[in-house]
Amino acid sequence: MATPPPENQAFLREVDEEYRRDQLMRFWRRWGRWLVAGVVVVLLGLALWLYLSHRDTRSAELQGERFDTALHDLAEDKVDSAQAVFIELSESDRAGYAAMSRFSEANIALANDNLAEAAATFGAIANDESLPEPFRNLALVRQTLAEYEQMEPAAVIERLGPLANPDSPFFGTAGEMVAAAYLKQGKRQEAGELYGQIARTESVPSSVRQRAVQIAGVLGVDTSETLDGESTESSEATNEQTEEASNQ
Known part of the structure; x- marks a missing residue:
């Protein structure tokens, strides 16, 4: 069988390339703006996630620093300043710092012989099912210690x-x-x-x-x-x- 002349092969390749170019242009005219919008949305989402992650990490660091400062104040017998921080952090959206601050408040009350206040705070912690069981059990023991003479x-x-x-x-x-x-x-x-x-x-x-x-x-x-x-x-x-x- 005779092979096609080189001129025909070049022509066919040119037609094929033109057809593909035309298909690509049609696709771009139809979906190009949506592709650009999608890329922009993804980039904006990534930027937002990075910002929120950084803010969340920084917030945790700040709360950790404040809690550590309160513990140092408590060790130096600066009870009022420590207690103010514990009260603030007890409302934290971070369960760990909130629970530890509530526990610290109760311990201060127990040390000051405010047994009813201490027992109430320990009892609330012991009944908080969102907290880990060991933490709740420790609160239960401390609550009983505060209430022991009346039980x-x-x-x-x-x-x-x-x-x-x-x-x-x-x-x-x-x-x-x-x-x-x-x-x-x-x-x-x-x-x-x-x-x-x-x-x-x-x-x-x-x-x-x-x-x-x-x-x-x-x-x-x-x-x-x-x-x-x-x-x-x-x-x-x-x-x-x-x-x-x-x-x-």
Whole structure:
């Protein structure tokens, strides 16, 4: 078969290129402005996102700086200035700073023996389901500490019972309050067993374990080797405390 002359091939290529150019021009006339608008929208959206991200990061940094300053003021006994910042940050849109500020407010009230105010604030934190469970549990322990003298022993046991076990990070404080509540009810065996558990749990602070060793011993639970020779409070003083608790 004879091949087409070169002139015909060049002509066909020229026609094909012209056809493609015409198709591209039609496409551009129909969709070009929308493509430009789309690119502009994407760029504007990206710019807005970068701005908001920067503003959000800067806002978090500023709140962190203010919270840190308030903690330093509190350490230097500048309670009023620290409390003003905590009150402001408690309304923050950042859950972490808001919760920590509310917690700090409650701790200040507890330190000043404003037990009702402290208990109310801790209770609100404990019931805030938007917060992580460990944070709420800590608030529950602190709330009970503030209300302890006004609570019935059964209420203390019911509230803190789930936290009064060796697997709980709050076992030391929660366990002590539950064990003391058992003593108030006259349940010396249950109290002794719980004090013994506290004394044997290495994750509990040593000061709490020392008290538990002494009180458990008074209640007939032997934990004398638990602390491996660490110093303890005098057994006579602990005996008096135990008898006082059990007679209340």
